[in-house]
Amino acid sequence: MSGHRLVSVDLDPVTLPPASAEIEHERRVAIFDLLEKNSFQPVGASEGPYRLTLSLVDGRLVLDVTGPDFSRAHGLSLTPLKKAVKDYIDICDSYYEVLRGADAGKIEAVDMGRRGLHNDGAELLKSRLEGKIVVDHETARRLFTLVTALYRR
Template sequence: MTAQSHRLASVELDAATLPAASAEIEHERRVAIFDLVEKNHFVPAGGDEGPYALKLSLQDSRLVFDISAPGFSRAHALSLTPFKKVVRDYIAICDSYYEALRGSSPSQIEAVDMGRRGLHNEGAELLRERLAGKIELDHETSRRLFTLVTALHRRG
């Protein structure tokens, strides 16, 4: 088994549970999926062979990771409760960031962006903690997945 097999080859957001989105938010989703598939470290417990396909969805107030590969299929459902505050705060600061880009000074934009990155890291770390023992992720993979978790909540 190679390091190349410990990765996601495809990521899909469940269209049935995805909120309607503006063109800007839809673009963010596509970029996050592209970046995630380009470079990631993803090892589900019990998974011998990859690469893996991942479908993310919201079901009964739970975040569901549906993972598959030849000869492997597993789903993990996480309660959304621990994510509510960080997701809400992250979405709010992203909205502030986009507003700042439209007419604030570079120092104001930088300040908002630093807060945005801090919340993004907090959400990514929480995701890694909640997936511990189920899916092994590196920091960058966790950050990209957190972006998609917020995409499942974001309306626009």
Template sequence: MTEAHPDTERLASVELDAATLPAATAEIEHERRVAIFDLVERNVFSPAGAPGGPYALKLSLQDSKLVFDVAGPDHARTHVLSLTPLKGVLRDYLMICDSYYEALRGSSPSQIESVDMGRRGLHNEGAETLKARLDGKIDMDHETSRRLFTLVCALYRR
């Protein structure tokens, strides 16, 4: 990907369609808000064929599919992704996150580091899978795909 123009190849807002998402605890709602803030704060996001942004993204879940409604000044498009290719890495990532938080409560620094390395590896794998699934639809850099995967995890978590 080429260097993005900061004003046009980016997300200006991200909205979640609460009506289609699973009920969330206060903790999960907080995770979702933080993930959205991080994603909007810094991203490179360019829908294929779009004349320029910035863009607004609305995420929803429909029939076990992740729906990306992307709108820009002269662009509106919907992309639907099956969650099936992501389910394994999502499940593994959420399990290792639980292990990481448990390790923080009483494990040695080397054990914490080991679990954290695994957690980061799965996070990168999930981000790359998501980026590959959006290839040809939405162009983004690695850090944006990581932030988007974090948001997907927060949506998927129950």
């Protein structure tokens, strides 16, 4: 397995305070999924593994990456991600509503829309990381899930 991977993800408790118990659970699951399998290569780093700390400073998501002989922080404006995150949260809420009683066809349609928005958000995040951190599609999806969970309170 490549050394270009994350082995820990921490949330800065000062700038990303705890949310409701349900959202905290979503955050922990998103971190677990991200750590299970990922491809994460900061530009300019020769080899990992890496540790990632996320914080929110002046409306920017800060990704503080450290590894052997490597340390760099990248700030990403959240503005370009807001619509993707909001749309994804809205369709996830709809999906959970539909699960409570709709027919299989409607569930499948909403799920396809949810997956499509998830992919779109992941690709947007991946493009925002361009020139900073190289991630594969699945890692971008998992990271987008975590960013979405950070938006929720």
